[in-house]
Amino acid sequence: MIEYYKKPFSRDESLGSLNFYIRDWFEKRYRNPTPPQLYSFKLIREKRNLLITAPTGSGKTFSAFMAILSDLMDIAEAGKLEDKIYCVYISPLRALNNDIYRNLNEPLDEIYKKLGGSVKRISVAIRTGDTPQAERQRMLRKPPNILVTTPESLAILLNAQKFSENLKSVRYVVIDEIHELANNKRGVHLSLSLERLADLVGSDFTRVGLGATLHPLETAAGFLVGYGDDGKERDCYIIDATWDKKMDYQTMCPVSDIVNASDDKIDESIYKTLNSIIKKNRTTLIFTNTRSGTERVVYNLMKRFKYGEEHVAAHHGSLSRESRLDVEEMLKRGKLKCVVSSTSLELGIDIGSIDDVVQLGSPKSVTRAIQRIGRSGHRFSDVAKGEIVAINRDDLVECAVMLDSAKKRKLDSFTIPRNALDVLAQHIVGMALMKKWKIDDAFALVRRAYSYHALDKKDFMMLIEYLSGSYVGLESRRVYAKIWYDANEGAIGRRGRLTRLIYFLNIGTIPDEVSVNVYGEKNKWIGSIQEEFLSRLKPGDIFVLGGRLYRFDHSREMKAFVTRADTKIPTIPPWFSEQLPLTYELALEIGRFRHDLADAIGKELRETKGITALLKNRKFTGGKTTQEMLDAMPMDKNTKSSIISYFAEQLLFAKHVPNDKLILIEKTNDEKGERNYLVFHSLYGRRLNDALSRLFAIEASDLFETDVGMMINDNGFVLVTDSSLKISKEDISRLVANVASSDATRIIRANVRRTEMMKRRFRHAAVRSFMVLRNYKGRQISVKRQQINSELVMRAAEEISPDFPVLKETYREIMEDVMDLPRAKEILKKLKDGEIAYQIIETQVPSPFSHVMVTFGEADVVMMKDRRRHLRELHKHVMQQISKRYG
């Protein structure tokens, strides 16, 4: 059973459970256990599975290791410590491995200095892709007692004929940064490795998961421990110390009038705000949502406030390993005043003490906001401080609700990819390489892993068929087959001289990240974009590159072809693929907030002189209900007044504020009258809107017999058509009815089939399934070559069967991991059943709530100036309309 353990043990009970020497060291060093340690010392000593989530500074690492070291020390004292592996520690980050190595050796050094030579030393060693050959040889002869490694290296060790013998003695597995693994294929891969390890050991070991908070913790615990053969989840206690640390945070708006303030004024205010925070603290960590944003903030801080490189630094994934390590080192030594990061510092690398975490722009998830803010306040007793600085009104609402949810401990949930066939293919090959398996035994092992517990036997068998080369003639299997399979005997095993090599050289789940060259007319090279961004593009999409606008036409291999589009407005911002999508739960929460606040403000506008106040440019400050509602939420004064006028304007202009139960469909056009917009205010997050917008666009293009463009974001989507098209309200109702009753899965699948997304994601799946290799016989195969070949594989696979495993997995990944089709279908059902209503309105210019959406493509990191101008124009139009109507 998985359950919370809510009653901590006493200090004496906790410390009393430790080995004498370990306790002695711990007490001298720390005196008292931290809250998570008051649970963990004793529980791990009792060999319980444990999931511990806690913010930075809670002694997470030692909460796991003090008990494990105690066990090993007991063994050592009894003279029974052998040269074998007792504990495996796995983290997603090599940098973290080095920290752990240091942190474990420090107490060991001190303890053994005292002990002299009488007791055998507990040994620790790191094994990653970086470990030199000589070191590996040494490790094989004399394995460490504690092995520190990564998920990928563990998978390789499991298949190392000799070394795997050393793993048979494992009693503990510690997984660090579990929140970075539980929601992706890397974690799925690890969960299978753990079951293979348990199979090798012959019994289960004690599993300890560590991480920042995530939700639901029960799912994370399930991911950690998996299922027993009785089909029930293995036992696990959850210790949630997230809320034991005090946090102080708020949403901030740098200027009092976000719509009318000048560009320079806004920029100036942002950096002034940042600088005042930086000055107040010893070290400040600033998160931006994109890498380019990171660079811009660093540049501005240096320019405006004369900071030097020794004060302010950037840290993101595009920087070299060395410069990142430099920055980390400077942080550890407390030298930097401020570090600016995109996401790279989210992980728990030891970066010394951070006093304040500032988030520039929305982090898009309550859980992530908490994880990030939790990086500040080095000691557990310190208050974690954080601010979110937002500069458009949608973001202000979003962040205000986000932090309010955090306060109420309402976290948004993560999802684990289920039944990923590509990752499974890798492990089946790995398993078959080691020994002969009865199909049923192999299947039972796989189903013990959380992500595969509901795996269909049919899918498993299709994978076996694929891997054994059943899709080619007998004479070719020698080349194609990766495993041996005997259907009569119901067994699989190794096959082919090269398979072993293929396995070792191609293992892993992270796709190669590459950039794609962009060419314009006459094959002129223009620049490059990330492949991930390309995979989001549809022909006709307009985006900015090198300060100019281009329309995407098509791609071939690793080239994208575009034409100049000078007069048009961009439809997709360059950071689209970098920006994380808004989580579904938070989106609903914002929807509910919209409903409640619109209710209050609507009444107050009618009852007071609110309208006049708004029109005469005197601030409408809202009535008592509004004030009370917003005062209870963590936000500053500017945020509050911006939100109030935002809602008031929307109500006066459009009469409706869309919410979680009301989708507003707004028929409008751009100010120039060149294009018609059909704005769907469906605040359900980008992943859902990705699916919804496609369904509506396909149906609209059929119904109205016209080309339909799309713009998608978290708050809704826009269908763009030619201005000559006339659509009535009845037409729109018909559109909604048709989509609501359509076979969404079938339509999306057909639509996805020829997209860039499909082409790219199929390659990832084909590479993970060893169908297209990255490295063959030691020769590196270029990503371009992989792409060309996987497109061929895809065509052939389609011909063989629509359920060909690699194909099936690609569709699953796109429909469930990239989009959120399952929930989009729920929304459609609710729309059909009337549980969610829709309202069609027609406006002369886009209503305030659609401004961010229709200018979405123009949005840059710290907002591009053009977009601000555009937003302001839209706002002016709206205010003119309102004053015409009421004035």
Place this chain on the structure above:
Amino acid sequence: MMRLTGDVELAEGLPLLYIKSLDTIVCSDLHLGYEGVMASRGSFVPKLNFRKIKEMMMKASKAFGAKTVIVVGDIKNEFADVHVEEFNEFREFIGFLRKELGIGRIILIKGNHDNFIDRFRQALGFEIFAQETLLGDYLFFHGEELPKGKGGKTLVMGHLHPAIAVYNKVGVKEKIKCFLYGQIDDGRNIVILPAMNYFAEGVDVNQEHLEKMAPIFDSMLDVDEMKALCLGEDEILDFGKVGKLRKLR
């Protein structure tokens, strides 16, 4: 069935043509052994090409009952050598044409991928010409070089793998293989065959720069003036001149 000229016929949806006066089926760019070669380099493309080619030849043979087959180049895929997978499929293909379809005469115009194939000529029994040959009114040439012969009324070329790129209403691109038919600057007709190879989706003749792919477009032929005859599901669709398709989006 569709007539391109009085003497040249196309069959429903097949990337090959029939010349009555020569009683010949003409096809191009088979790239046999393709998947095997790919697999030997670490991309395990399922085998389909050869099966599809046999099916198409079977259909063509039923429709026209020809006694001769001309392949206008690139019967196999590798430049450097003859891969074992290629040889197996190549040998099987020749045998298939003879035994199953009753083809008496097999003529191969060598393309850029057809090196080292001469050595099997006697053993397998086919005729082979380097780059081009004139038969009746027709000058067959592969196309990666300019045709040298001034004879014949119609040129038949392969090599290019022509196709038309079309976008559906939501902007998704589809490629359709096509024949290109037109005239070169000296007034002779020319027909360019689509690839037989299953995996060759084709080159978008309405989007790409063709002069880099086949020199004939550099000097003697304007693709905009050529008609695109596309392979539909069991039918040939006349898309009109390529120049007009270029403006379509």
